[in-house]
Every structure is written in C-alpha cells, then in structure tokens.
Amino acid sequence: MxxxxxxxxxxxxxxxxxxxxxxxxxxxxxxxxxxxxxxxxxxxxxxxxxxxxxxxxSRADLISELFGYVNEVEDLEGRFAPVGDAPDAVGALEVFAHRHAEVMSRILAVSRAVEREAGSDPDAARHWETALFWRQETNRALMIRLHDEGVLAPGWTVDTATDMLLALISNGVTETLLLNREWDTTKIGEHMALLLHSTFVARD
Incomplete structure (x- = not known):
C-alpha cells in the first residue's frame, strides 16, 4: 500500500x-x-x-483511554507547566492555585461523574484511582519543594501537607464554589492562593 x-x-x-x-x-x-x-x-x-x-x-479500554483523551484535549500538562517553572516554592504554590481553578472549571463535570460512581463501577474506579494518584504526586512535589526551601510552615510534614492539599482541592470544594456559590475561576484561584499560602507557608 x-x-x-x-x-x-x-x-x-x-x-x-x-x-x-x-x-x-x-x-x-x-x-x-x-x-x-x-x-x-x-x-x-x-x-x-x-x-x-x-x-x-472493551468498555474498560474505552474508559482507560478517556483519561488520556481529557488530559490531551485540555492540555493539562501544558497548563500546569508554569508551576514547575516558578522561581521558588511559594511562587509555585500560588501558580498552582490559579491553574487548578482554571483546569477544574473545565473538567469538573467528568471528574465528579467518575468520582460518584467509583464505588460501584470498576472502570470508573480505575479511572478515579489514576486521577487521584496524579493529584497526589503533584501535591507531594509542591510540599517537597516547600520543605527543601525551608518554608514549609511548622506543624506540617510533607506527608500531612500533601494529604491536606488533596482535601482542599477536592471536587466537592470546587463544585461548591463554582456551581453553588457561582464564583468565577479568577476568584477561586485568588482565594485558594491566599488559603494555601496562609496554611502551608511559614511566616517570616
């Protein structure tokens, strides 16, 4: 041919x-x-x-490929690239807050649907497990950077801060602010940045 x-x-x-x-x-x-x-x-x-x-x-194959498709279409890697490019850990945390707000406004519907049915649908469970893994890896990288630069707030370890950040950026929080309270992504990003800074960054 x-x-x-x-x-x-x-x-x-x-x-x-x-x-x-x-x-x-x-x-x-x-x-x-x-x-x-x-x-x-x-x-x-x-x-x-x-x-x-x-x-x-199979359906499992389709749902597995869906995760990569959403990542590609929404350019998640590109959208979060500035987090790693930030000059310091505090700046990275602020960029992350804004980028997370922007991304979640685009993928919240599919993310919530998968999370809701992860307990009863094996394909959804695998998809959700993958999503949580990458969220946690991103969170851990941020907290390791704060720790290594000596600016992680007292009382936190890398592990506990990573877990708390996972809770703070959960689908439920985004859904409440974006849909129920009708905040726009800029407002969510600005206030999330304030929250993350006051929670995880040591005071001078």
Whole structure:
C-alpha cells in the first residue's frame, strides 16, 4: 500500500477514535458512568457498535483511554507547566492555585461523574484511582519543594501537607464554589492562593 493511501486512512482512524472519545466524555458528563456503554457511545457518535470495538476492545479500554483523551484535549500538562517553572516554592504554590481553578472549571463535570460512581463501577474506579494518584504526586512535589526551601510552615510534614492539599482541592470544594456559590475561576484561584499560602507557608 502506498504512503499516500496509508496516511489518509490513519488520519481518518485518528478522527474516528477522537470522535468516540468525545462522545464518551459527553455521556459521562451528562448521564454518568453507568450510562456510558459501548452501545451508547456508538449511538452518540452516530456509528455502529462494531465501529466502536474496532478502536476499543472493551468498555474498560474505552474508559482507560478517556483519561488520556481529557488530559490531551485540555492540555493539562501544558497548563500546569508554569508551576514547575516558578522561581521558588511559594511562587509555585500560588501558580498552582490559579491553574487548578482554571483546569477544574473545565473538567469538573467528568471528574465528579467518575468520582460518584467509583464505588460501584470498576472502570470508573480505575479511572478515579489514576486521577487521584496524579493529584497526589503533584501535591507531594509542591510540599517537597516547600520543605527543601525551608518554608514549609511548622506543624506540617510533607506527608500531612500533601494529604491536606488533596482535601482542599477536592471536587466537592470546587463544585461548591463554582456551581453553588457561582464564583468565577479568577476568584477561586485568588482565594485558594491566599488559603494555601496562609496554611502551608511559614511566616517570616
């Protein structure tokens, strides 16, 4: 097969795969994980179930790929890159607060849907476990940096501060402020930055 024929086919395959993942995300956000079946994804994308299975061997495979798809579409790595580029730990913590507020406003619907059904849906549980792992790793890196630069507030260890930060940036907190109290992302970021600074940074 010539390269000129192969490349368009590969491009079509990538577009089809992305369309299926987009359909899966929409279903998760609108109806929850339980409703996100292979048949439902096929119907939402306007294709046959067989077409879905050509790209994903199982629902578990589809949900697993959904995590990477959301990360890629929302450019989570790029959005959080300035945290690591901050000149010091205190600055990194402030940047993190703003970036977290921005990102969560974009992925809250899918994140909440997965969290809600993690206890009853094995595919959701695996997805949620992965999400929590990366949140915790990001939190730990911040707290290690505060500790190593000698500015972690007294009374905290890296472990306890990491766990507390996980609680402070939970989906429930974001949902309360963003949806219930109707704060915008700028307001959430500014006040989260104040909270994290007063909680975790040692006073001069």
């Amino acid at each position: 010539s390269r000129s024929i192969e490349e368009p086919r590969n491009a079509r395959s990538r577009r089809s795969r992305a369309a299926l993942l987009r359909a899966a995300r929409e279903l998760v956000e609108e109806q929850g994980m339980a409703a996100t079946t292979m048949a439902a994804v096929a119907a939402r994308a306007g294709v046959s179930r067989r077409a879905v299975y050509l790209h994903f061997s």
